[in-house]
Amino acid sequence: HRVHLTGKEYQMLELLSLRKGTTLTKEMFLNHLYGGMDEPELKIIDVFICKLRKKLATAADGKHYIETVWGRGYVLRDPQEGVAVAAA
Structure with a gap:
């Protein structure tokens, strides 16, 4: 499947790919995208x-590759096959 990304989306995916398995902070993304010049919030x-995430999930049959690491940032991982959800 082809995925059409904007320039910023491509840059973010590139950074995630280069650092696969490593948690990246929002500050790291801002620095990569804007290099300290006129950074947005x-x-x-x-x-x-x-x-x-939406574009990748559509192209990958609903698989999710980008995980949120609460309070830290985001990480790119291989999707987990058949993850069991614990019953409450």
């Missing part, structure tokens, strides 16, 4: 990640 990273 950190919240923009959440928006970019949301859009990127």
Whole structure:
């Protein structure tokens, strides 16, 4: 499947790919995307990640590759096959 990404989405996926398995902070993304020049608010990273996740999931039959690491950032991982959800 082809995935059409914006320039910023591509840059984010590139950074995630280069650091696969490593948690990247929003600050790291901002620095990669803007290099300290006229940086927008950190919240923009959440928006970019949301859009990127949707595009990747559509192309990958619903598999999710980008995980949220609460309080830290985001990480690119291989999707887990058949993850069991614990019953409450």
